[in-house]
Amino acid sequence: MSTEGPTSSLTEPPPRRPKVIKTNQQQVFLYVVLTLLLSLATVWGGRAMLHNSETLTFAVGAPNSDEALFAAKLATVLTSNASRFRIKIVNNADNAKALAQFDRKQADLAVLRTDAKVPLRARTLAILEHDLVLLLGPGNKKIKSIAELKKKKVAVFAESESSLAFVRSVLDIPDGPDAAKIQMAPQGATLDKLFAPANGFGAVIAIVHASRAVRDKAYEQVARRGGFTLNAIDEAKALARKLPGISSETLTAGTLSTSPKIPDDDLDTIGLEWLLVAQSRMSPTTAGELARIVYENKAALGLDNGFATRIEPASVEKDAFVIAHQGAADYINDDTKSFMDKYSDLMYLGAAALSIIGSIFAAIYAKITRIAPEKASELSTAILDIGERIEHAHSLDQLECLQDELEGILRGAVIGLRDGTISTDGLDTFKLGYEFVRDEIGMRRDYLKRHANETGKPAPGAGPAPHDDSNVVVVKTAQSA
Structure with a gap:
């Protein structure tokens, strides 16, 4: 019987599982980018809601009165400055009736001269x-x-x-x-x-x-x-x-x-x-922004007849005839909010959006799209498969192929453990299987060498031994047994 066995019984080594580390890194990068983009979109949407166009009612006297003409100028300036504020001008028979409308909380803005009856809730934005x-x-x-x-x-x-x-x-x-x-x-x-x-x-x-x-x-x-x-x-x-x-x-x-x-x-x-006055209930942010626009656009707000050509900041003194609105006072005193104070709402919104969206994507990655590293114990199956094919190796060459395949699995495992494509889960099982099959290959190699020497040496005084299949000793491996 020839020691050369059929090579068809030796299967090709199982293909290496493609590396997953790069794919996972790409997923993480993609999810980070998506998290940032969606958080920015959420903040932008929140800012748009917070800064949605706001219409302010301006009570004035007759259409040709100074206060009515000033209100029209202010409306134009707000539009040209792309402000979120819009002015709705409501005319009255005279300025006294306009102030009465303001006093009834039917207007947000009005102009009064200090000899008039001052509404209780009037607060100054500008002189x-x-x-x-x-x-x-x-x-x-x-x-x-x-x-x-x-x-x-x-x-x-x-x-x-x-x-x-x-x-x-x-x-x-x-x-x-x-x-x-x-x-x-x-x-x-x-x-x-x-x-x-x-x-x-x-x-x-x-x-x-x-x-x-x-x-x-x-x-x-x-x-x-x-x-x-x-x-x-x-x-x-x-x-x-x-x-x-x-x-x-x-x-x-x-x-x-x-x-x-x-x-x-x-x-x-x-x-x-x-005085340009606003309701005391107007938010400091709105009042401060209006005051800023008025102060920064003095030249555009002055009338041709000279009215409002020398706009001044409101008096912030506590004993002022009409006290300044808190928002205007903050702007005048340069007590406007710091960057953190001014944008704290948006920052909190952004942090919340980042946390929620990031958690969602993290859960998707961990539970659905992440390609998990191959467990070391899963490589034991390939090792045991080699052990099952050892008994079919009838030549040293075939045995060396199995040895190379075994070493290839070991090498791949070492590299995988290093780069993260293989986890340590079941590593003890892998080591035990590797050592067992390695020893089994050594035993099979010794057997083949010994058997080759025995069959190749003739007995003294005798001719070539007749071929007898019954003399072939089949040694089963412990694994196949």
Whole structure:
């Protein structure tokens, strides 16, 4: 019997399981990218919801009033700045009715002059304008004091009837016969006409926007004809302390006219302020953002007639006539939120989204898509398969093939343990199987060598031994047994 057995009984070594480490790393990278993208999308969506367009109702007087024109300008500025705010302008018969609407919480914004009845919940966002009280006497006649006006017929030169009540309160003239001496100037009247002897006015109190007074050339023209004298109000500071809403103002030399110079020196008078107010319930974030837009767009918000051309920050003093809104005060005092405070909501949202989405993808990877490393115990099957084929190896060459296959499995296991494609689960079983089959191959090799020597050596004095299959000793391995 030839020692060369059929090679067909030796199967090809089982193919190595493809490496999984790269595939798993690619999955992890993909899930990390998806987690970040979805978290960013969640934050962006949350930010869009938080910064959704907000419509603010602005109560104003007549459509051609200064406050109505300012509201229209503000609406345009908000649109051009791509702000989330939109302005809905609601016109009323006059500014008093607009403030009443504001007081009923039917409007978010309004403009008031400080001599008006201030709504309880009004909070200042900005000072839009100053009104100056100009005490004018005819010709060269000086008016020494406010008390002197009580004996004169006085014309109130102003745009609204509310100024008449303001002047009477300043002069401390109650309703009655004396109050009739304080009259509104006729519509379309000029200083020349008011000081005409026929009208009999001993003084004119003009209440004008400070920005408009500087531009108005009518004062200079009348002054050149010697038509009036600008008088100081020496009681300005006392009146400011006595009457809420009145401010003490100083007219610098040449404010009304440069030639002749009027006033010829700095002059004390009183004034009023026009305030942009918001409801106290408006969020500090909204109020602060509105205040910022107003302050940063002063040039665009000023009217052609001069109103609101010198916008100032709201007074943040605790004793201010109308206290500043907290959001505006924070912006003015540079107490705006830090980056962490400002974006803390979005950061918390992002952290929550990152945690939830990351947990979902981690569960998907661990339970579904992850390619688990091959267990070392699973390689024992291939080793035992080699052990079963040892008895069919009838030559040293065939046995060496099995030895190479066994060593290949061992080498692959060592490499797999190193790079993570094979886990240590069942490693003891693998070692036991490897050692058993290795020893079995050694025993089979010794047998084949010994059998080859015995069959190849003739007995002394005898011819070649006849071929007898019965003399073939079949040694079964312990595994096959």
